[in-house]
Amino acid sequence: MTTLTVASSRDAASDEDLLLEHQLCFALTVASRSVVGAYKPVLDKLGLTHPQYLVMLCLWESSPRTVRDISDSLAQDPATISPLLRRLESAGFLTRRRAEGNERALAVELTVSGKALRHQATKVPGAMMARLGLKREQVAQIHAAMMGLIAATNSAP
Template sequence: MGSADDDLLLEHQLCFALSVASRSVVGAYKPVLEKLGLTHPQYLVMLALWEQSPRTVRGLGVALAMEPATLSPMLKRLEAAGLVSRNRAPGDDRSLAVDLTESGRALRRDAAEVPGIMMDRLDLSRDQVQELNEAMRKLISAAQAVAAG
């Protein structure tokens, strides 16, 4: 087989490797996050809110690269769990602000163990995680530039 044929091998496809890696890593998080009572997408929302709270739904969507329609049901479940509150944003009745409750802030203490647990589970050092994150951010940026045209 020539190199053009090799380019079409499944194992050489970046999209395939990224897809399998994503599912596998998220799956590895599942039992760790279940102990916190969170799904992986909910964990991402909580991470964003632990960095900055309150945030508008629009601001959360931008930070997480999620559409508001995807985010809203998740926020309702987090609110039902007592981890966040949703109220009209001060000064803008059209925007919804999401804030951490006391329980949501307290959950951060337990979640602080997650990165270390995951590095152990995936046999990665902090430096390796940083390198992977940098490579992924570069890839995301390039893909977004292509999509923007």
């Protein structure tokens, strides 16, 4: 193979790499927007937005929790979480108060209504699998791939 042939096949590969349809970031952005959009009608029945649903998932796992703990679990800044907490508190799903032993930390705890909402939310994963035409095993595979990608980006220089 000549130097010219190697160079032009490298250029062709570079050109292919720059196609929008081959961009991982593009596929992830569109997939994320599409999946979150598919959640909307399902979560509307619960009176939750997608970000509020994520906060509630954290609290259904463990309550009370600090704002910092919730923000760490969701990989979001506390400033992003605080408005969500205010709206969820206004809806009657949680309370916020100073954490015992730490005046600077806010403890977030589910109310009776917030705990009761969990029962309705148990239908969300099945409804989403049906909406997206995915089986539980497929969801697990996609989830594992995404968690691997998240880990890779966290360890990247």
